[in-house]
Amino acid sequence: MSKATNRRRARTVRTWISAVVIMVWCLLPFYWMVVTSFRDVGYTFDTTPWPTHVTLDNYATALSTHWGNHLGQALLNSLIIGVSVTLIALLVGTVAAYALSRYDFAGKGIVMGAIMGASMFPGVALLTPLFQLFTTIGWMGSYQALIIPEISFVLPLTVYTLVSFLREMPWDLEEAARIDGCTPAQAFRKILLPLAAPAIFTTAILAFISSWNEYLISSQLSSDATQPVTVAIASFTGTLPHQEPYTAVMAAGTIVTVPLVILVLLFQRRIVAGLTAGGVKG
């Protein structure tokens, strides 16, 4: 009896050690970014593991437009692009996901396959033709030139995440509502939409994050006025020429990442469910 208890205790300890190793490996680089972002630029390469020479100067530098950076504008741009892409993908994708999870019909497998295929599409394959097209019609650097290409990967993600969620819906309730005299539209709005709201919300978070993180297309099609945060960070210039502004970049990185980390903390369970819904079926 005590032998079994001992073995279980040893196993728990081993699990805990592994868990701590995993957490440290995942969080340490992020922690290092935050610590450095508060460190005086003169002590950039200080190796003290905790905050030293604490200052907010790096944040002032990161947000300043004096050295040709536009982080504030870039944050706004990423918000505009992310919200637009998410709204379009949800409006169009929700009805498609409803049909794909609700009805059986010939060609459904092909449609699902096409949508999966679309989500695997390499961004560079879209880039050259869009670059040419947007140059010709004068859209280079406009918001629509950044929003439209992102639909190509956010919309498939939206549809297949929602389909795997909606498959689990209690569809009988809709039937019951119809029998009670609801029109299909009413049943959808009053019964199904509230039930599907958590799934739609989760999908919206995933869609927004994937838009927020996009870099390849934005780096080629945006201008200084419309560039999103990823592009702003990658091309960040410092206060001195030929000197990498490490601490200011760490501050900028922290500003860009903190909203996402807050989302993750708040909706950890949902995000995990949404991420895995597309890949694994019960």
Add this chain to the structure above:
Amino acid sequence: MSTQTLGGARRSGDAPHGGEPPRLGLQDAHRRRVRNAWLLIAPTLVLLAVVIGYPIVSAVIMSLEKDPGLDPATGFFVEGGFAGLSNYSHWLLQQCNSSGGPVPCPPGSLGSQFWPSTFTTLFFTAVTVPLETVLGFWFALIMNRAFRGRALVRTAILVPWAIPTAVTAKLWYFIFAVAGIVNSLLGRQILWTSDAWASRFAIVVIDTWKATPFMALLILAGLQLIPDEIYEAARVDGASTWKTFWTITIPLVRPALIVAILFRILDVLRIYDLPAIFGGGNATATWSILVVQQMRQGANAASALSTIVFLFIFFIAFVFVRFLGADLIGRGQKGKDAS
């Protein structure tokens, strides 16, 4: 009623089973649902056709055309025209244009970088995906155990996933700086961001850090589908932990594992952000980077290259779905019908 006639008219080709009245009602209802389903899916398909279909078709067309420019033979400016497969042979067979016809691409030109970039891309894929699979499996096994603080681990591993790749690249650029923390800890002066193999190694480490969480979560979802009773039975039968892992866990988690591996392979084959921002020059120039560099020098050759990449990616996906049984659409085909 009008909807029924419409539905009937659309499917007038397969009329033979229209006789019995009760079946007719059911069939009409079914037809109406099918038509509604297509109406609801149509906006998505139209939008995807515009944002993906149009670019891919025009990329293929562009890849078969010549770049407009000076004709090497006559010296006149020409407007392109049909190029056959010369843009493809430019990359695959290393044939660059010159006044005397095709010659091997000179060293240093973008054309000559095709095979090196192929090596780099495949190297990243071959090294990071197995690493991420093994580490991801370990993460997943830990998170699948019941212990206090499990939610904490799950939140922690979402952090690398949530940080934008652009920020990740900059963050590790600092960590791998010459005077950075890695060199301080090692007591060395390795040029992680410019030396060929050091920068490749750094990118492998960074990509593994960033992508292992996603892998782990997909594998975890697969692990959670395995009923506890099976493990219980194995323990009663006296199977060792090792044997249980190989004969129960691995086979049962295989479908989720294959999908996760496929997702990661496709992601690494199109990798751009990390090497483009982190650095390493030609040593870390992947296919995607080469396309972007080529885009401004000659859009038609760039289109040919992006088409090669796209065909290769679809070939890999096809192999996985066809021969390894990756179930991407899964139960999507077995959704319930309202009737």
